[in-house]
Amino acid sequence: MASNLLETLKTQFGDDLIQSFSALTGEQPSLIRAATERAGEATLAGLIHRGSMQDGAATLANVLNDARFNDDAVTALAASARGGSLPASLIDQGKALLGSLFGDRTDGLARWIASASGVGQGSALSLLSVVAPAALSFIKRQFSGSPDASGLRDYLDGQRGFLERSASAAGLLPVLGWQGWKAAAGAPAHGEVLPGRAVIGDAPERERAGFPWYWLLLLLGLLFLGFMLLRGCDRMTETARTPAVRETAPATATSPAAPRQDFAVSPVQPVDLVLRDNVRLRVLPGSIEHKLVSFIEDASKVPDQTTWFTFDGLEFETGSATLKPSSLERVKQIAAILKAYPSVNVKIGGYTDNVGDPQTNLKISGERAKATLQTLVTLGIGANRMEAEGYGEQHPVADNATEQGRQKNRRVDIRVTAK
Secondary structure (H helix, E strand, C coil): CCCCCHHHHHCCCCHHHHHHHHHHHCCCCCHHHHHHHHHHHHHHHHHHHHHHHCCCCHHHHHHHCCCCCCCHHHHHHHHHHHCCCCCCHHHHHHHHHHHHHHCCHHHHHHHHHHHHHHHHHHHHHHHHHHHHHHHHHHHHHHCEEEECCHHHHHHHHHHHHHHHCCCHHHHHHHHHHCCHHHHHHHCCCCCCCCCCCCCCCCCCCCHHHCCCCHHHHHHHCCCHHHHHCCCCCCCCCCCCCCCCCCCCCCCCCCCCCCCCCCCCCCCCEEEECCCCCCCCCEEECCCCCHHHHHHCCCCCCCCCCCCEECCCCCCCCCCCCCECHHHHHHHHHHHHHHHHHHEEEEEEECCCCCCCCHHHHHHHHHHHHHHHHHHHHHCCCHHHHHEEEEECCCCCCCCCCHHCCCCCCCCCEEEEECC
């Protein structure tokens, strides 16, 4: 049986390295951990997508064979990160590696990582720049000699099942323009046109010649500059708290006049989330449902005091604890998840912005948390599995100086306390 690339990457990015990345980016360690795992999934999905295209596997094989990947890349990165002194010249070359692998899909993959983990998009792109070379280094070591296109394609096909079993990875389907994992297995050949799909142009000759090895060597030592430059950008202060995705992905592109890699990010569409009891929920990628199920099903995730998930789209009547009718559907989705996983217990937290009297804010946040709990009870979830607490204006996730920030801080979160 093929080695599980995703599990290997989790092992390679240990706690010391996660702490180093956290210090460099200003992101919470738990968010960095989640982001590296999502970056591994994004890398594998992107490689499968590329390998399924005509000449795609051959191009990937050229990259592996021409680049001198360092087996100790992750250790070297950890040492560089702890050093804290990095030249300011080669982050763009790290992005160039991603461009050669994923083309214009790179930004879409970074957006998905940010949405699914809670880190800023800049941090997500930098983490993807780290994880992708580490993944390629591991893949190369799976071959006794130089990887060829056929062997590499077979290897990636063998990894597809591991990716499919990840609840969070379902959010990658629309990013890559796939309707489902079966569609991923039968992706169109390079240059082939299918309805509703992007048209992929021919690869430039310089790409087919392979990716220059010295770029990657320099990248592995220096690419953390991007983390330092992006420090403080797109930052969140609490773990696993992400608002709903608000940006609209670009429309599907048509063939360019000049030959080039043209990967268009498809508009984000709902996907099926299959629960343990075979109930299917129709949800958006990166939503609270995806994050919550991913946490529940991941045996390595242990309930703690800091990992919260935000109810995106949950709204109350102004100044009250009365849920708006439009918010009931979101609570029903969470109820369906709790029914599918009867051993899971949760805590619900209510929060406000800093406008008004702090004691009043604390009171209303508690009432809203309890109202959410009570709604779940009416939907069939036992009250003994849940608790609720209001935190008022504590633990903001955005700047209260702006209306947009205050809106993000007025929220209800949920945390797994037992599973």
